[in-house]
Amino acid sequence: MKIEVVVLGTASMVPTKERNLTSVFLSYDDKGILFDCGEGTQRQMKLAGIKPNKINKILISHWHGDHVLGLPGLLQTLGNSDYTKTLEIYGPKGTKKFMKSMLEGFYFDTPIDMKVFDIDKGMFFENEDFYLESLPLSHGVPCLGYSFVEKDSRKMNKSKIEKIPGLAVGQLQKGKEVVVRGKKISPSEVSHIQKGKKISYIFDTEICDNASKLCEDADLLLCEATYLSELEEKGYEYKHMTAAQAAHLASDANVKKLILCHFSARYKTTEKLEQEAQDIFPNTVCAYDLMKLKL
Numbered sequence: 009m010k011i012e013v014v015v016l017g018t019a020s021m022v023p024t025k026e027r028n029l030t031s032v033f034l035s036y037d038d039k040g041i042l043f044d045c046g047e048g049t050q051r052q053m054k055l056a057g058i059k060p061n062k063i064n065k066i067l068i069s070h071w072h073g074d075h076v077l078g079l080p081g082l083l084q085t086l087g088n089s090d091y092t093k094t095l096e097i098y099g100p101k102g103t104k105k106f107m108k109s110m111l112e113g114f115y116f117d118t119p120i121d122m123k124v125f126d127i128d129k130g131m132f133f134e135n136e137d138f139y140l141e142s143l144p145l146s147h148g149v150p151c152l153g154y155s156f157v158e159k160d161s162r163k164m165n166k167s168k169i170e171k172i173p174g175l176a177v178g179q180l181q182k183g184k185e186v187v188v189r190g191k192k193i194s195p196s197e198v199s200h201i202q203k204g205k206k207i208s209y210i211f212d213t214e215i216c217d218n219a220s221k222l223c224e225d226a227d228l229l230l231c232e233a234t235y236l237s238e239l240e241e242k243g244y245e246y247k248h249m250t251a252a253q254a255a256h257l258a259s260d261a262n263v264k265k266l267i268l269c270h271f272s273a274r275y276k277t278t279e280k281l282e283q284e285a286q287d288i289f290p291n292t293v294c295a296y297d298l299m300k301l302k303l
Contacts, residue, residue: 009037011303015295016052020270042066043209049078070097070151076208086117094121100150101126143222145213147247152156153222158204167200205303214247216277220261229263232270251281
């Protein structure tokens with residue numbers, strides 16, 4: 009399956025001329041997962057060519073306004089777009105209460121089917137292709153980090169299965185040994201295991217053990233880098249990370265690629281943030297609005 013990640017917004021707290029508020033969209037086959045939904049998210053989706061109807065799930069990190077104020081508009085759009093799915097919304101403790109209050113604060117003429125979940129830690133969704141997990145982070149309010157984990161899959165070698173009947177190929181695909189014309193064939197002879205991808209999303213937190221656990225061995229880590237190290241004390245005060253701390257997190261957790269996001273409006277450009285992180289973890293890139301990443 010093809011995985012595409014679109015960074016819809018890279019600002020922290022307030023938008024700037026160049027940066028929308030926080031949101032990231034992950035596309036997996038026909039599934040769409042939206043991480044957070046800052047103000048202006050649905051407009052960013054239009055610019056990125058993402059149809060709102062593709063969203064299956066929304067994962068809320070926490071209920072500070074810069075991460076959720078795009079929800080009412082997005083839900084209204086879905087209601088007016090013949091949305092036929094059941095939208096699943098996950099978030100930290102209090103999410104059900106906040107969603108109830110938000111829905112009571114607006115007239116939604118065409119409501120959609122929704123299921124809202126308060127979650128804490130561990131795996132909270134699984135299907136045959138991937139699972140989702142969360143862990144609490146360290147912020148001023150209840151806050152979760154998330155990981156999308158694609159399951160390993162068996163890839164068949166086409167040249168080696170050309171003369172094997174279809175039913176037998178199906179059994180091999182499931183990892184079972186078969187007998188064809190009196191000869192035993194094991195799955196390892198005609199296939200290999202392709203390791204699944206892992207994508208972690210860690211925003212609005214100070215450095216903590218759960219952040220390290222959540223992104224361990226991730227292929228891609230989207231991580232906040234609100235400040236440069238010269239403002240590390242400010243980061244501790246507001247429970248946000250510096251670019252250097254995000255880089256240490258990626259290095260210690262054996263991450264393959266680090267994408268920095270959630271930049272303070274005081275930084276007009278991100279070159280210094282990127283360089284600070286690259287000095288520690290070379291495979292680092294600062295995100296920009298509408299950045300697309302394919303895995």
